[in-house]
Amino acid sequence: MASRSTPIAADRSVPGLIVKFGDYPLHHGGVGAIRSLGRLGVPMFAVTEDRWTPAAASRYLSRGFVWPTTGTERPERLVEGLLGIGRRIGRPTLLIPTDEEAAVLIAEQADALRPRFLFPRVEPELPRRLASKQGLHQLCVEHGVPSPAAAFPDSYEEIARYAAAARFPVVAKNREAFERRRKPAVHGTTRIGGPRELLELAREWGPRPGVIIQEYLPREEAEDWIVHAYFDAESTALSMFTGVKVRSWPPHAGMTANAYVVDNPELAEMTAQFIKRIGFSGIVDLDWRYDRRDGLYKLLDFNPRMGAQFRLFENEWGIDVVRAQHLDLTGRKVPEGEQLAGRRFIVENIDLPAYAAYRRSGYTTPHAPARPSSTELAWVARDDIKPFFTMLVRFVRPGARHLLQLWRARRTRRRAIAE
Template structure:
């Protein structure tokens, strides 16, 4: 057993493999690597869907086999189900599915009957993951269940955008209404802060006759704190593992993927998340993003990802349980040991945290709940017992990755796609 599992007071079922499922072309994904390591260190045979044989995930010593399957995420669902069943047949025994994107999570939920033979996964209302992944669907659920969220509008035409702009308080935030368009036909690239009415109308001219966007209240970062919740819920929507933390930096700045975060105890937030999940009846792993608005003292739900989050390895209990381990234990009929979260632990994504640090220092932003000193650090890519994913990441990231970061940095400084004037 690897040093990372020393003292873990439980054993996983090594006869039940895990399969990391991802659709689309995003090879530098540390969440999949984290899932492979998490269960692989327990002796669970691990498999993964990869874009090509040279992704960081495919290089992990804990991966038994990579199934190379280039997809866009926009294929006919029947074709994707057929592909998963073919992979299940090659594995040859029931495997726990671990989706790392919304497309995979929604496909699994909507095709449970076809996938139930060769795979194990939480049973959920088939329509719920798609609704949660939709910005509009999530907003409607928040309203139904009394969960705070930023005020929002969902224009159906350019005229609707014009009418919104007449009364809106700027800046506002524009996002793609559905998560599934982000790799094929996004109206905006990520979270876009729009500073003025003129800027919004100029942007909207490219959205076509039916804008696929949500226009949302802007929560100023000077008056807000970014919090995250990662959890795994059983068939009765009771938490098997539930963790809270604070996001210190993200890339692109203030609007993108977590680059640096800490585990911070927040019982109020934990209760809020557990209550919402219980009321909507979700089961399985979740990754939530919330922003605490100091102006009114409310936690406002921004994103509900019905799958494993990329930074889930930030969170592990004193019993050695993270959400992926909790999922595997539960689906294989084993108890999930209780334990407090590792308060003060931090998570760093090496390839994006440095540019994020420079951007945040320039803006003078600090996170009040981040501890002065971390109790421990989990790196997204580097691990002494599994170094090849880190080296593979560096090789793939070095030239196109650096160029991409530079372009994002210039965009941020100029107030371009993330801050339209």
């Protein structure tokens, strides 16, 4: 019988390195990974924007490497920087990417990085394709996985033809994940109410719009589900978790703010079959939306790396996806066990505004338990409190202003659509 009190026999001679490209210091996923492996006695290192990030403040961090990046640097420069960090650590180290740019770089530059680092073997082009909205949609079509109907216009003329025949509302997203680092055509997921609004927006997208236009799944007819898992070299799931997203920020289209572990064998099986067919190895974070109108789970996003909310999920042995990867790649057995159903995850700094927004909208999640079996907080931890206070200092003033700006922009857009 599994027991959470049984110590996990991690290989403490193999450290972990949190790899992130771009300026987003308030990332609770990186802090969660540092704590998860650090509590097992695994030495943890991290790339940080500066010395005063929450990750840098963790008691479980052996050392932070200050390396400000934008995510748009040439691959050669990023590889050189990682190899330099590897030389300073001085022993084989597990790479743990927290964004698509890092996950794609590691896959595409595997030959250069492998002498100093451990990471899953995967087809070099696959993570980039999975992170792309167009690439993911094509893979879903190829393998019979439901996904929202989508169009990928290459010109204003194609958009005009689409607008004349489409059923509105629709949503627009950037076609490639990396566009958010440059000059994105749209910011996040943008709901478009009608042809006129679409054509007005499209005039700002340039001669070759890098967008995907997707069918809108009404929130009152949908539920947001998440799947986190770790797959070995044979694309077999060594850990698999399912949960339901209760709130996100920005509302219905952003980062998870509140979620519960809920058993969903059907969704787990769909994910396992898809991963097996495409041959992926490593940690995955998938967003699915259940459409009550046709009874289908539709795949929205595929993150080929650790998700920020991964600490929502543990099995009865205390295994999460980061621990599973470290155990597997260091030749240790990954204990199998049931996920801890009813467990709740809260991101303190964004769940409060999300709660207010969802309460006004009347949105509910039928599958969420009435009461959690336990709660994991993104920032607060009794054994590692400094990241929480560091987050507060960095978040309160600029963060509150940013949240207010986002909320006002969305309210203005809704009014414009209504008019």
